Amino acid sequence: MHAGRETTGRSRGSSPLAPPISTAAVHVYDDLDDYDAVARGERRGHYYGRNSNENREMLERAVAELEGAEAGLAAASGMAALYLAILALAPKPTTIVATRELYGGTMNLLRQDLEPAGYEAHFVDIGDLDAVRRALDGAGLVLIETITNPLCGVADIEAIARMARDRGVRVLVDNTFATPILCRPLELGADLVMHSATKYIGGHSDLLAGVVVGGSELISAARARSVRTGATLGPFDAWLALRGLRTLEVRMARHTENALILARALSTTQGVSKVHHPLLEGSPWAAVARRILPQGAGGMMAFDLEGGRAAVQRMISRFQMAAFAASLGGVETTISYPEITSHRSLSPGERADLGVTPGTVRVSVGIEAADDIVADFMQAIAS
Numbered sequence: 001m002h003a004g005r006e007t008t009g010r011s012r013g014s015s016p017l018a019p020p021i022s023t024a025a026v027h028v029y030d031d032l033d034d035y036d037a038v039a040r041g042e043r044r045g046h047y048y049g050r051n052s053n054e055n056r057e058m059l060e061r062a063v064a065e066l067e068g069a070e071a072g073l074a075a076a077s078g079m080a081a082l083y084l085a086i087l088a089l090a091p092k093p094t095t096i097v098a099t100r101e102l103y104g105g106t107m108n109l110l111r112q113d114l115e116p117a118g119y120e121a122h123f124v125d126i127g128d129l130d131a132v133r134r135a136l137d138g139a140g141l142v143l144i145e146t147i148t149n150p151l152c153g154v155a156d157i158e159a160i161a162r163m164a165r166d167r168g169v170r171v172l173v174d175n176t177f178a179t180p181i182l183c184r185p186l187e188l189g190a191d192l193v194m195h196s197a198t199k200y201i202g203g204h205s206d207l208l209a210g211v212v213v214g215g216s217e218l219i220s221a222a223r224a225r226s227v228r229t230g231a232t233l234g235p236f237d238a239w240l241a242l243r244g245l246r247t248l249e250v251r252m253a254r255h256t257e258n259a260l261i262l263a264r265a266l267s268t269t270q271g272v273s274k275v276h277h278p279l280l281e282g283s284p285w286a287a288v289a290r291r292i293l294p295q296g297a298g299g300m301m302a303f304d305l306e307g308g309r310a311a312v313q314r315m316i317s318r319f320q321m322a323a324f325a326a327s328l329g330g331v332e333t334t335i336s337y338p339e340i341t342s343h344r345s346l347s348p349g350e351r352a353d354l355g356v357t358p359g360t361v362r363v364s365v366g367i368e369a370a371d372d373i374v375a376d377f378m379q380a381i382a383s
């Protein structure tokens, strides 16, 4: 709730409870030595907005605190944070072992930017720890999502980090779906953790931001790149993300509860052939989810609708409350259709291999009343 809040001003009288937004692109100094000390990092302060900003710094401190990290860096989007994190961990071309079921944008980054630059991406089934172990030999980095997109598998971060550490391989975790409320991957052995703060951290679908957290040295390396490339988060989005963060814990509790209720309801609904939720009875991910996500598996789930794309279109046009929108993590229930959104760059064969069918719908279950959410899906599917 209070992470990242500045408290030192209180003894001097009063300070604003909600932080002001500092829009200054540059700070004025009347003493060259002062500027020099700030620029060298010997004194706290700001001089140019691409290097640092008060609101960005508050967000960085808050997410770092929640994740149990030494330091944090906020960036212009989740993808910017991911790119900076990869380059901090693997500045030279190496093999990156990644989960097969990866956010489509991350897959594109690996294939279209990093592979042409000499990196090699090796995709593995994250549930097959023997395959992960084999792939780690000779690799430089492993990139995993705590909860995978879109079918909600759960990575055994603890086991993977142990195998990686034994082989000198760095570990980067995309913790966007779980948030630090449900999982703190650094405690499980990760080197860096990143978030698309556009999703649950912001929580209201009104900003784009990313955050990467971890040890001070790695974050300094990522920050230096952010300054050089200008992957900077603006003050207003940083302010919004921090405001979102204040309610993250209560939102996540409600998202988590609602998602399981909806998953259970859909699992007995005619016309639904499969439901993907790691804690649903019979899920292959249940054991690892209980260990890695002891407080629940969050607000994401997916299901397969019989009748493919036409049936999905019919359902969308009947929704009274839920909406089709290609993002997630907001307070409203939204659905995404991976075939044309997050996984559109994959071939039909690649999607089929992952288990993403023309009837697969991903749901970001909101914080509305659970009965209303279930009723909306039931009436829309019954049509």
Ligand SMILES: Cc1ncc(COP(=O)(O)O)c(C=O)c1O
Pocket: 077, 078, 079, 080, 103, 105, 145, 149, 174, 176, 177, 195, 196, 197, 198, 199, 208, 209, 210, 327
């Ligand atoms: C798991 C995951 N990681 C990263 C990203 C990228 O985040 P952004 O859109 O903020 O760049 C997304 C976006 O959908 C995502 O779902």
